[in-house]
Amino acid sequence: MAQSGDPPRLRQYVVVRAQLVGSGLVVGLLLGGLGMAGWTLYTGDARSSEATVFALGALVFGFGLLGWSGSILAGRGIEAMQEHMGTRSNWTERDSRRAMARLCGGGGGIMVGTSIVAALL
Amino acid sequence: MNWTQSLFRLVEPVVPPRFVIKRLLLLIPVLFGVASVVFAILHLAPGDPAIVIAGQRASAEQLEQIRVELGLRRPLWEQYLSFLWDAARFDFGQSYSISRGNSVRSVISDRVPITLELAIYGQAAGILLGLPLGIISAVKQDSLTDHVTRIGALTGISVPIFWSGPLLILLFSTYLDVFPTSGRIKSTLFLPETWTLFGRELPLTGMITLDTILLGNTEAFLSAAHHLFLPAVVIGVYSTALISRMMRSSMLEVIRQDYIRTARAKGQGAKITLMKHGFRNALIPVVTVIGIQFGTLLSGAVLTETVFGINGMGLTIVTAIGVSDYPVVQGTVLTFALLFTLVNVFVDVTYSYLDPRIQQ
Numbered sequence: 001m002a003q004s005g006d007p008p009r010l011r012q013y014v015v016v017r018a019q020l021v022g023s024g025l026v027v028g029l030l031l032g033g034l035g036m037a038g039w040t041l042y043t044g045d046a047r048s049s050e051a052t053v054f055a056l057g058a059l060v061f062g063f064g065l066l067g068w069s070g071s072i073l074a075g076r077g078i079e080a081m082q083e084h085m086g087t088r089s090n091w092t093e094r095d096s097r098r099a100m101a102r103l104c105g106g107g108g109g110i111m112v113g114t115s116i117v118a119a120l121l
Numbered sequence: 122m123n124w125t126q127s128l129f130r131l132v133e134p135v136v137p138p139r140f141v142i143k144r145l146l147l148l149i150p151v152l153f154g155v156a157s158v159v160f161a162i163l164h165l166a167p168g169d170p171a172i173v174i175a176g177q178r179a180s181a182e183q184l185e186q187i188r189v190e191l192g193l194r195r196p197l198w199e200q201y202l203s204f205l206w207d208a209a210r211f212d213f214g215q216s217y218s219i220s221r222g223n224s225v226r227s228v229i230s231d232r233v234p235i236t237l238e239l240a241i242y243g244q245a246a247g248i249l250l251g252l253p254l255g256i257i258s259a260v261k262q263d264s265l266t267d268h269v270t271r272i273g274a275l276t277g278i279s280v281p282i283f284w285s286g287p288l289l290i291l292l293f294s295t296y297l298d299v300f301p302t303s304g305r306i307k308s309t310l311f312l313p314e315t316w317t318l319f320g321r322e323l324p325l326t327g328m329i330t331l332d333t334i335l336l337g338n339t340e341a342f343l344s345a346a347h348h349l350f351l352p353a354v355v356i357g358v359y360s361t362a363l364i365s366r367m368m369r370s371s372m373l374e375v376i377r378q379d380y381i382r383t384a385r386a387k388g389q390g391a392k393i394t395l396m397k398h399g400f401r402n403a404l405i406p407v408v409t410v411i412g413i414q415f416g417t418l419l420s421g422a423v424l425t426e427t428v429f430g431i432n433g434m435g436l437t438i439v440t441a442i443g444v445s446d447y448p449v450v451q452g453t454v455l456t457f458a459l460l461f462t463l464v465n466v467f468v469d470v471t472y473s474y475l476d477p478r479i480q481q
Contacts, residue, residue: 054197055164062157069150073465107157115198 020098021105028109032057035110036117050118054111061107068100140473144466148459155458156208159451160201168445173217204451213452218444219437225452228437233456234327235305235433239425240418242330242353247360247418248411254361255368255407260395262373270365277362282421286355286428293351300351303430305329307344312336352429356421360414367410371403378402405475412468416461 032053039049075093082089171187172179179187188194192203207213213225220228258270294302306312306329315322316335325332330349333342375381376399384394423435430436434453441449 050197051164054201055161057161058157058201059161059165062154062159062161065150065154065157069147069154073144073147073469111198111201115196118196 017101020101021108024102024105024107025109025112028057028060028106028111029113029116030109031106032110032113033117034113036114037121040121046118046121050114053114054118057107057110057114059107060110061104064100064103064105064107068097068104071096071100141466141470144469148462148466151462152208152455152458153205155455156205156451157201159454160204163447163450164197170217170445170447173445173447208451208455211452211455213448216441216446216449218446219440219449225448228449229434229452229456231327232432232434232437233460235329235431236419236422236426236435237460238328238330239349239352239356239422239431239433240415242349243356243360243418243421243425244411244415246353246357247364247414250357251361251364252368252407254365256372256395256400258365258369259372259376267369270369274362274366277358278366280358282355282359282424283428285358286352286425289351289355290428301348305345305348305431306341307348310338310341310344312338312341352425352431355428356418356425359421360418363410363414364407367407368403371406372399375399375403401475405472408471408475409468412464412471415464419457419460 035053035056036049039053040046043049071093075096078091079093082091169184170191170193171184174187175183192200195203211226215221216223216225216228254270254274258267261267290302293300312325312329312332313336315324316332317323325335329345330342333339333345376395381394381398384398385391389397419434422433423439425431426433426435427439434456438450438453438457440446441453
């Protein structure tokens with residue numbers, strides 16, 4: 001039963017998801033920024049470095065998004081199939097969805113980090 | 122039952138709208154994800170669009186001017202957002218090379234019907250052959266018919282299109298001269314661009330067999346069907362094999378159920394029991410395979426169209442990648458993704474109709 005001191009369900013819902021995506025975003029920001037700076041130092045060409053690191057970020061973001069929606073679309077079915085077949089895998093739709101959300105955040109972070117460092121260089 | 126109750130029963134949705142809306146809404150992140158991956162891959166791939174447009178002999182100034190015009194000198198995040206916005210409006214600009222000067226949208230709208238027609242015929246061949254073969258194989262389990270069907274199905278699954286296509290061309294076109302090697306219709310036949318319905322001029326669909334029927338041109342229809350037969354067989358072999366295998370195993374599971382035994386014990390005929398109680402229940406997993414298979418047929422069209430020289434989406438994407446026509450590559454990949462996801466939504470809805478428990 002909900003207590004009066006409990007946070008509202010919507011807020012809790014948003015906070016959990018923001019933490020998931022946010023943690024990925026922070027890691028992505030660092031990776032993107034460092035990757036952009038390091039690649040530029042290595043190649044000496046900021047424009048091509050931006051294109052490469054940003055595109056890699058978009059790739060991670062895109063696959064994360066596909067995996068996230070795929071988990072929602074087919075995850076329960078895969079869980080039911082595993083249960084039906086009696087396999088002892090610990091894979092769950094919830095875990096997959098969360099991992100993919102974090103990956104999305106990471107990809108987005110890389111794109112943002114790259115753009116910030118590219119603007120500064 | 123009065124007429125209002127009858128009307129309500131008639132319009133009562135077989136699948137809850139909420140289920141369908143949720144599935145349709147999930148299309149948005151899928152397409153957004155595909156668009157991001159396409160953007161990333163094209164930016165990571167070697168090649169310069171400016172050189173594709175201007176040619177190898179263009180000066181550095183000309184190339185730079187083209188890059189500025191194409192927006193390639195803008196920051197990447199700006200290019201990415203602009204690409205997503207264009208993708209959302211299905212506007213990929215103009216083709217650089219394979220249909221220079223024409224919009225990608227028009228290139229795609231010309232070629233989608235060709236690929237869809239091929240996939241539909243391949244799927245029809247797969248369903249019409251695969252379902253009866255699977256049922257017969259299950260009913261006559263461990264008989265000679267079953268063994269032959271299973272070996273045939275295994276062969277069909279194992280043989281890739283890029284091998285079976287040229288072999289069938291070699292046998293039926295080169296040696297036996299029964300079917301044409303390529304094309305969609307005899308080169309001496311020309312179809313008009315419109316057809317007339319009640320005095321109104323309407324555009325043709327682009328699906329050649331349907332168009333020839335609409336035009337009432339029997340000779341052209343026979344020629345189109347003749348040209349389409351071999352590609353449809355090639356693309357449908359894998360589908361037939363997979364559907365028959367799936368139908369066999371599903372049917373075997375169903376005919377051993379208690380309710381089938383009960384129906385038989387109550388005196389119902391074997392064929393009626395099989396078709397009335399067995400078929401619909403055995404069909405549930407097969408529908409999923411059929412749906413997913415339709416998506417695979419679309420990707421199989423890439424190989425089939427290349428082998429048979431059919432100018433559909435498959436050949437277009439291969440040619441566009443070869444000549445670095447990026448707008449066409451982006452447009453065709455997203456169209457394939459859209460078709461694939463729409464087919465999957467349709468499969469989900471059909472599946473939930475056949476087995477309402479899936480909606481929970």
